[in-house]
Amino acid sequence: MINQEKTISRNIVYRGKILNLRVDKVEFPGGKRATREVIEHEPAVGIIPVTEDREVILVKQYRYAVSGPLLEIPAGIMEKGEEPSDSAIRELQEEIGYAPRQLREIGRFFTSPGFSNEILILFLAQDLFPSRLEQDEDEFIEVVRYPFSMLDSAFLNENIRDGKTFAALSWLIANPLN
């Protein structure tokens, strides 16, 4: 039996631009109480864009929270009223300048469920064609293409420091496209 935790009180400590912080009191079966710190975050999408030349298109950008640049799959926060597939297509157009003729969801997961409710919906995008949308004005992104032949565990271990990208590229290695 999986233990439920009953909410005794909820307290939003901070209401921000991309996240809220909530500090709740909870009660376990048996009566013991504890504090739970929760980051509320909008859902996000990530996309694995693959070309007919058997490349995956990644983006490199500075990530302030980790004080350095990261190589990642294109990704972003869903906007109000968007379906996940709409967000995926928009992010691809903004970040790499392509739209997909084929798009399918391959998984959805919580990025850090110990403290955050952020969910990431992961797509595979194929049959790409050029289509550009303006980037957000405070995004500075470099596009990097990798041939499938380079994608192996050694590549992941050396080059990938982003969790969703580690998951996405491991998935691509495990599911070779023909």
Added chain:
Amino acid sequence: MINQEKTISRNIVYRGKILNLRVDKVEFPGGKRATREVIEHEPAVGIIPVTEDREVILVKQYRYAVSGPLLEIPAGIMEKGEEPSDSAIRELQEEIGYAPRQLREIGRFFTSPGFSNEILILFLAQDLFPSRLEQDEDEFIEVVRYPFSMLDSAFLNENIRDGKTFAALSWLIANPLN
């Protein structure tokens, strides 16, 4: 060229039990300024424990932040003074009651670098032997064994809602052990 963001001011808004919230002012090259919300979190470890019977041992537990139970690889926050491999061995003993004779790091990644500095160090654990440490008193964990033969993309898509576990099991599918 990857854009750096220069810190103009740092402000810790909340100092908590498992996380701190910092709200910084930053400046882009060119002079434009913005706010960055950052969750500071200690590093964590995750472990893929595999048995000689070609099973992977997972744990099911209630995750308050996402309001439900999740099936995950054993994992936890590193304690002060611990090396990552020490944390991995401790978490295995606490969560599944085994210790490994073989342990190797297969990757390390940020779980949600858009807003958090949490890093997860991922290990493969083999050649397990029984060895029990007490669980943290507010952890309630169910151990679940899966044969390798069940691990495929359909399994991930249906059963795995945790990012590090999606990454870990994709890695295992991509790197079949002999």
